[in-house]
Amino acid sequence: DDAITAARELELALTGRDCGLEERAPMCGVPYHAAGNYISRLVAKGYKVAICEQVEDPATAKGIVKREVIRVVTPGTVTDTASLDEKSNNYIVCVYQLNQYFGLAACDLTTGTFDATQIIVGRTEGKLVDEIARFKPSELVCQQHFADSKICGQLLKQYNFALTIRPDEYFSLTAVREQPALEMSEQQGHTASESIWSQAAAALLKYLQETQKTNINHITAIKPYAVQDYMQLDSIARRNLEITETWRDKQRKGSLLWSIDRTRTSMGSRLLRRWLEQPLISRHDILWRQNAIGKLKDAFIQRSELSDMLQGLYDLERLSGKIALANVNGRDLLTLNQTLCKLPAIKAAIHAWDDPYLIKLHDDLDLLEDLQLMLETSIDPDAPIAIKEGHLIKPGYDPEVDKLRTATVDGKDWIIQLEAREKEATGIKNLKIRYNRVFGFYIEVTKSNLDQVPERYVRRQTLANAERYITEELKDMEDTILGAEQKSVALEYEIFCDIRDRTAEKLVKLQQNASVLAQIDVLTALAEQADRGQYCRPDITVTDELEIVQGRHPVVEKTLESGQFVPNDTSLDLNVRRVMILTGPNMAGKSTYMRQVALIVLLAQTGSFVPAESARIGLVDRIFTRVGASDDLAGGQSTFMVEMNEVAQILHHASSRSLLILDEIGRGTSTYDGLSIAWAVIEQVADRQQLGCRTLFATHYHELTDLEGLLPGVFNSHVAVDERSDEVVFLHKIRDGGSDQSYGIEVARLAGVPQEVVQRASEILHQLESENGGQQRIKIKKMAKPMDGQLDLFASSMAIRQVDELLDR
Structure with a gap:
């Protein structure tokens, strides 16, 4: 069956061999030297590949040479660096569940990086999903009951990884005590034996040892961490902010990482990714x-x-x-x-x-220095990739290798001299002395010169146009030459293994x-x-300020000609400027501006300088984004339901120290429904008794600009435009105050919508405006807070209640 599968997946010819049964045994194969490429292709398709090799010398073996599986290659245990992205880690993740607690361990086998944490899941499993998403694993190891869970199904839909199920004993406390790396973590004060993460780590270590069939000594200690010790970014924020890859194409180019990565090494690039x-x-x-x-x-x-x-x-x-x-x-x-x-x-x-x-x-x-000196004096500068074919050890490093090489070289010189002597002695001018692995050294004579062959020549092989011979003298020298060469190759391999082991020390x-x-x-x-990039050093504070002067979007700026990007200021705090309601037309740059603020905060808390003239950043515990939406067809969710799910996550998990980026809340439903939800959400995030965090809220509901002055901490800003007689020019500049127009028809014209459609839209707009007293908006007024127990559409706590009710439906 494996042959049939491999032939299909690798597009190989399927052959067969008689095996004593009615049907021929199916077979397919690839060249040994190219096996790595084919293995990589199978692993990329999610297959596990067992590598079998001879484990005894055929020359000394009795009967069939013994073979064993020396390694199992899986998506998460690939060690062939040629098939991996040099700028990304290849993680394998293990999850262990005990009631509402989850232990999480993640390892990159190629580097020895091994992190672990534990997560308490409350209302949702979002924290676990977000942390797994951060690692982007190639493979996930777990118990059967977790593999059958809803959360695992959700992960498999969203991310492409192989799923490996292991029995419960892999996750036991006994397994923890059997792992030296976890014992070392104990010595470093991490109390592994008392932690849920240690059981996930133990299972992962056992699985790695099982697949590698050897010690994994480069995993010297586990590095436990607490999720709350870092800024938390859920998978939605990572996607919307395009931190390491673009949203649509999943490409590095166009991401924040791409825009700032000036590292010179692969390991540096991977570390920068982890910092971001x-x-x-x-x-x-x-x-x-x-x-x-x-x-x-x-x-x-x-x-x-x-x-x-x-x-x-x-x-x-x-x-x-x-x-x-x-x-x-x-x-x-x-x-x-x-x-x-x-x-x-x-x-x-x-x-x-x-x-x-x-x-x-x-x-x-x-x-x-001692290791460098050993490598400098021992390894031949022209060493081949193969380690069992000689030419590994530098001349002068080992006297015995030099002696055997001299014997080999001298013997081959002797062969050249013998050929010259035999030509002269026999008169056969085209006589050749050659070598192959089957017959060793031989003398070749063409059929036309057979009458000149002396009796001392012993026939070894007959060809169509020639005969091959051996002599007693040539046979003796063959044993000497080949014996020296074989001993030299074997000794070089032995010395190389010693050098390799001393390097491993x-x-x-x-x-x-x-x-x-x-x-x-x-x-x-x-x-x-x-x-x-003319970045400034941000002033990092423990206050609630967020002051950015002439900030720029690092990615967009890089894609434009120098000086073309329009910088903007930002000023937020928790007192009088908590929630910015940002209005303005499509294509004016609202989303770019909001992402820009989030990326500047993220860069600042990475320790980096930021693209601005100056910045004062009050520390942020989480960045939440609700930017753009699309249908989740696989999950059976509409655009509006996707949006409401994201809003629910934000309102349930944000704190007063969070930064919220909210774009077009409520746009996926009717005007009144959408406006009501948007208003209620603003009340929730602006109210310091409820949430009261720094928020950028972009909207086309211009009615919401009336909340400035009605709700404490809410203020208006808009993206400026230049209205001319025949067109609208977007200035991409953020200014104080609200906007009453969305300029949707002008945007339609710029997008190339047929002129007759644009003209008809203008006529309809004028008619609607005349029917509404010349206004494009619904007039809203301040609504009193409901008394305790009174239900009211616009109560500040209704934001969560409304979203929850929608989800319950």
């Missing part, structure tokens, strides 16, 4: 990064030199993983040596900056160096972006 996906909420930690970036930014020449040094570094993080899994070859060790050779210059360069973070990185960078230091180099790379890259 997990912004900080500790002012101390933010300033720790910010200060280092500032020092690097102010030293252009030294920073440029450091960037050039980083440019040539290999992926030490993934190389360490290959070393731990014994998957390295000679060329890998050569690249390791080249990276180690660059460490002294990088360490000296970092020493020039007087900054606590940079000083720590300088001190943590281990030059590993430095694994912890190598991983530490990889972490240090990645951090240096990210800090240098962010400093370069701050310098070249």
Whole structure:
């Protein structure tokens, strides 16, 4: 069956072989040297591939050579770096559920990165989904009951990963005690034995050991974390803000990461991605990064030199993983040596900056001089990829290898001399001495010269146009040459394995160096972006202020010509300017502006400088977005229901320290329904007794501008336009005050809607306006708060109640 499946999936020819049964055994195959490509294609389709190899020497084996499965390749355990995105981690995630508690463990086998946390699920499972979504796993390991759950079904619909089910004993406390990495976490004070996350981690470690069939020594310790220790971004916010990939195309280009990534190494790029996906909420930690970036930014020449040094570094993080899994070859060790050779210059360069973070990185960078010297003197500069075919060890490193090589070379020179002697002795000018793996060395004579062959030649093989012979002298030298070559190859492999094992002894230091180099790379890259992009250093406070002067959208700005982007100011606080009601026409830039504010806050709490003239950022615990919507056909939800689900999530989970980006709430239903819901939501987020958080609320319900002055903390802004006689020009500038028009007909004209349709729309608009006293809007007035127990459509607590009722239907 496997042959049939592989032939179908890989588009291979399916053959068969007699096996003593009525039907021939189906067979298909691929060249050994190209197996990696075919394995990658199968794994990408969700298959697990078992790798079998001979585990004993055919020369000494009795009977059939013994074979064993040496590794199982699954989507989450791929270690072939050629088939992975070098700028992204390849995570495998494990989930363990105990009542309302979930343990979560995530590992990238290629780097040894292993994180774990536990989540208490209350009203919804959203927190768990959001955290799994952050890792974007290739594979998820769980128990059967979780695989059957609604939440797992939801995850499988939204994300493309393989599902692996393991029995309950994998998740037991006994399994926890069997894992050295968890014991080390205990020693570091993480109380693994008392944590739900440890049971998920134990199951994942056991599964990795099961598939790799070897020690996974590069996973030295688990790093537990608490979700609440970082800015929380749900999957909707990550999607809407396009932090690491675009919403529609799922491409890196066009994302925030793409716009600021000036890293020079793969490990640096992966770390920058992790920083953006997990912004900080500790002012101390933010300033720790910010200060280092500032020092690097102010030293252009030294920073440029450091960037050039980083440019040539290999992926030490993934190389360490290959070393731990014994998957390295000679060329890998050569690249390791080249990276180690660059460490002294990088360490000296970092020493020039007087900054606590940079000083720590300088001190943590281990030059590993003994390892570098060993690799420099041992590995041949022209070492092949194969490790069992010789030519791995540098001349002069091992006397015995040199002796065997000399015997081999001298023997081959002797063969050349013998050929010349035999030509002269026999008079056969085209006589050749050749070699193949089946017959060894032989003398070849064409049929036309057979009458000149001496009697001492012993026939070995007959061909159509020639005969092949052997002599006693040639046979003796063949044994000498081949014996020396075989011994040399075997000895080189033995020495290589010893070098590989001695390199693995430095694994912890190598991983530490990889972490240090990645951090240096990210800090240098962010400093370069701050310098070249004219970013400012934001003032991070624990107050409720959000002041941005001449802020710019980092992605949109990069796609435009220099100076074309129109910057804008933002001023929010929790006292008098909590909720901005933003009005203006479509295409004027409302959504861009709101995303811009969110991205500036996110960058600031990553520790980065931000695209603005100045910024003062009061720390934000979560960013929520409700921007754009589409039908969820697979989930059976309309656009409006999708929107209401998102609003419900926001109102249930936001706090007074959150930042809300709300765009066009209520637009998917009738005018009165939509206006009512939008109004109630504004009351909820503006009321400090209910939520009272910083909010940007874009709308085409111009009636909502009347809430300025009626609700404390609510104020109006609009996107300015320039009305001319024949057209409307969007200025993309945010100004105080509300707008009474949406300019929808003008936008339709710009979009190329047929002129007769545009003209008819204008006529209808004028007619409607005349019927409504020249107004395009419904006049609203202040409505008194209901008394306790009184139901009222516009009560501040009704926002959640209305949404919940819609969901219940």
